[in-house]
Amino acid sequence: MKKLYIQTYGCQMNQHDSERIARVLQRLDYLPTDCAEEADLILLNTCSVRDKAEQKVYSALGRWRELKQKRKDLIIGVGGCVAQQEGEELLRRVPYLDLVFGTHNIHRLDQLVTEAAAPGRRPVELGFYQDPSYMEDPEGRPQVSGPKAFVTIMQGCNKVCSFCIVPYVRGREVSRPSEKIISEVRELARRGVREVLLLGQNVNSYGKTSAGELSFAGLLGELNGIEGLARIRFTTSHPQDLSPELIEAYATLDLLCEHLHLPVQSGSDAVLRRMRRGYGLSEYLSRIERLRERCPGIALSTDIIVGFPGETEAEFRATLEILQRVEYDEIFAFSFSPRPQTVAAKIYPDDVPSEVKKRRLEMVLDLQQEISLRANRERLGCVEEILLEGPSKLGQGQLMGRTRSNRIVNVMGPKGLVGEVIGVRITGASANSLTGELLKIEQREVA
């Protein structure tokens, strides 16, 4: 057996892609290893959404130069978003690199690795496909490694947000056929998975580019009936595609968790226009209002960019105001950095000084800490339903679970309960997590 080492950067979609990479390469008898030094094949699955992505890739490759010098038969490859963006340039700058594959080419990786092993061959494969079959699991049998599973339902994005590189590196929207998704989720549930996280760059526009396909809410409705499944989540979504039908799904589908990640990016209409987000603040807020009417108590999380080109102090203050107004449960905040090929990089000077970006980012994060802490403290004494996912990072025999609203809860309990949906009483709260006590067996029923 040969050994495969994969290093993954970026989001859940990339983690999921790395699992697929490992399955495709089983066809060539590669087994995964955690140690690059003992690998016969090293693959770097990259992300280019944030600043310094390219430097991170080149420095990782630099660390493996010595390994390649010692073992000429070692194959080193780069895939994912930076591979899609840089292409042949990677081969030019890294003479010992053997292979470059883009985001749509995982299904062909066994052929590409075979080609890379041949003398003098350094394949580069960057094609985009509109036929969704490239997303299908190579072995037709999804991997199960715990009570939760990722399921890719679509890839790519047809929006044109001016800061975002995704449409250039992931291509146009392509949705998998709903019958394939439903049968995959059914199989996952049959094999013990309790929660699925549906993945896509713009997941709630699922089906829009496939004639006759279910809508996203329609797909959720079908998945809601699958026996054995306890929870459905999805990420990430765009406010424009938060349809009335999807809002209604939160009110009617019992497996759909009461949590929505809805990136707002900025609290200023002027900045949103420059970002080309396609909505204004009042539209965003009215959708949230409708959602909260139909699903009271729903948890919301969001993405924020500070220091977008031209962002004035007043425009930044509007972002602080939106955080206070919506009271998100969680945010993911970043400083703007121009990404190659994007409209913002081409037409706007990156004119907010880095120390101003840094201060704004700290202010946003500090404010959110206060809001999250307040929201978590309100849970003290409440009974919550959690899915126990595995050992807690806190150690000491604790288990980690999540509420339906996506809050982390650490509890003492036997490992045998992993995979159970169970009632807990909340006994402690910090800004980032909760502590709980398992309810006694006779109490769990009422949780």
Ligand code: SF4
């Ligand atoms: S909707 Fe999301 S993925 Fe698509 S361009 Fe905008 S930020 Fe990028």
